[in-house]
Amino acid sequence: MGKALIIGAGGVAGVVVHKCCQNSEVFEEICIASRTVSKCDALKAKLDGGKTKITTAQVDANNVSELIALIEKVKPDIVINVALPYQDLTIMDACLATKVDYVDTANYEPEDTAKFEYKWQWAYRDRFKEAGITALLGSGFDPGVTSVFSAYAQKHYFDEIHSIDILDANAGDHGYAFATNFNPEINIREVTANGSYFENGKFIETEPMSIKSVYDFPQIGEKDIYLLHHEEMESLALNIKGIKKIRFWMTFGQSYLTHLKVLENVGMTSIEPIEFEGKQIVPLQFLKAVLPDPASLGPRTKGKTNIGCIFQGVKDGKPRTYYVYNVCDHQECYKEVGSQAISYTTGVPAMIGASMVMTGKWKRPGVFNIEEFDPDPFMDALNKFGLPWHESFAPALID
Numbered sequence: 001m002g003k004a005l006i007i008g009a010g011g012v013a014g015v016v017v018h019k020c021c022q023n024s025e026v027f028e029e030i031c032i033a034s035r036t037v038s039k040c041d042a043l044k045a046k047l048d049g050g051k052t053k054i055t056t057a058q059v060d061a062n063n064v065s066e067l068i069a070l071i072e073k074v075k076p077d078i079v080i081n082v083a084l085p086y087q088d089l090t091i092m093d094a095c096l097a098t099k100v101d102y103v104d105t106a107n108y109e110p111e112d113t114a115k116f117e118y119k120w121q122w123a124y125r126d127r128f129k130e131a132g133i134t135a136l137l138g139s140g141f142d143p144g145v146t147s148v149f150s151a152y153a154q155k156h157y158f159d160e161i162h163s164i165d166i167l168d169a170n171a172g173d174h175g176y177a178f179a180t181n182f183n184p185e186i187n188i189r190e191v192t193a194n195g196s197y198f199e200n201g202k203f204i205e206t207e208p209m210s211i212k213s214v215y216d217f218p219q220i221g222e223k224d225i226y227l228l229h230h231e232e233m234e235s236l237a238l239n240i241k242g243i244k245k246i247r248f249w250m251t252f253g254q255s256y257l258t259h260l261k262v263l264e265n266v267g268m269t270s271i272e273p274i275e276f277e278g279k280q281i282v283p284l285q286f287l288k289a290v291l292p293d294p295a296s297l298g299p300r301t302k303g304k305t306n307i308g309c310i311f312q313g314v315k316d317g318k319p320r321t322y323y324v325y326n327v328c329d330h331q332e333c334y335k336e337v338g339s340q341a342i343s344y345t346t347g348v349p350a351m352i353g354a355s356m357v358m359t360g361k362w363k364r365p366g367v368f369n370i371e372e373f374d375p376d377p378f379m380d381a382l383n384k385f386g387l388p389w390h391e392s393f394a395p396a397l398i399d
């Protein structure tokens with residue numbers, strides 16, 4: 001059917017490349033482009049020789065003219081952005097200039113301010129509409145699948161959804177005292193920021209990790225969960241009819257939290273540049289350099305993730321509760337694509353989102369969050385491409 005340009009060659013990109021190759025009817029050709037071309041070449045070497053033709057290229061995705069030149073050379077039908085959130089706007093600018101569709105998995109965040117919001121990307125709505133191209137925002141797991149779950153619940157099970165609890169559990173053990181499962185800089189910025197939840201039309205900020213609960217997850221068991229701010233709450237608050245409350249919860253182990261507190265207390269998680277031996281360095285970027293590369297955790301990580309949403313609302317005048325979730329096994333992912341479940345659960349939906357746009361199912365000019373499209377073909381594709389989901393109509397609830 002067509003050609004995709006994949007930007008980034010990290011943990012998530014590795015899964016996207018594998019999954020595009022498994023879906024070669026849609027992805028006849030892919031080009032993997034990133035800052036470090038040797039990482040693109042290594043991915044090509046792993047997967048070359050199948051039905052999907054693979055090429056590689058070097059690109060600095062902070063540079064719009066370099067991106068435009070690459071897109072003009074490769075002539076893709078879609079750009080899949082699995083670099084970092086800092087590059088979202090430059091890649092969207094290049095897509096606009098070349099009239100090519102766009103998909104990403106994380107919303108834009110300025111490098112010098114630890115604050116992610118959709119306002120910067122939503123500002124492109126009119127320009128994408130006028131150019132006749134689609135931007136699909138947040139096609140990972142959370143955001144991504146959690147938002148598709150919300151659209152599915154709204155479409156099939158509720159007249160009105162009143163509350164959503166998004167539950168992200170990782171019971172994987174990599175054997176390190178401290179490591180992050182995706183890009184450490186992005187991960188630490190996210191978890192050290194203030195928490196927030198949506199209630200009665202507004203967001204309420206909380207101190208980082210100050211709200212804790214416990215949840216007994218199917219196939220994983222009881223885990224401590226902490227309330228965090230997360231980007232999909234911003235768009236779900238606008239797109240889910242009748243919504244009154246949205247919370248996002250993530251599991252953290254005691255060792256992770258203790259290490260994070262110490263690193264924070266000594267200034268290692270700061271994004272303020274400091275002078276070190278005559279050079280300006282950002283402490284968090286230095287920390288990233290000494291932590292294990294998330295892409296290297298695959299062979300060591302054992303256990304499962306469970307990510308899903310609990311919805312409460314009404315159907316035909318009666319109260320209803322619905323829980324939909326996916327369980328993913330780190331070792332199974334490693335066997336299949338050579339990476340742990342966090343990259344897997346992000347890379348599979350990134351490929352599916354791109355295929356929805358490429359096949360025309362979700363092709364609509366403008367900038368959209370993923371819950372704005374028909375969830376059904378995406379839900380089917382999750383079952384087909386390795387992220388099957390489970391349902392319950394009587395789950396345990398969080399206070």
Ligand SMILES: NC(=O)c1ccc[n+]([C@@H]2O[C@H](COP(=O)([O-])OP(=O)(O)OC[C@H]3O[C@@H](n4cnc5c(N)ncnc54)[C@H](OP(=O)(O)O)[C@@H]3O)[C@@H](O)[C@H]2O)c1
Nearest residue numbers: 008009010011012035036061083085106140141142182183
């Ligand atoms: N929605 C979700 O559920 C979810 C979950 C996890 C992650 N994510 C998102 O997925 C994305 C990828 O995460 P990851 O764990 O794969 O990160 P990663 O392993 O750090 O990979 C990032 C890749 O982007 C490349 N890159 C960085 N800056 C670049 C630039 N200026 N030009 C070209 N390439 C550049 C890096 O190149 P080098 O190799 O040269 O460093 C690296 O290959 C992130 O945006 C993350 O926030 C989303």
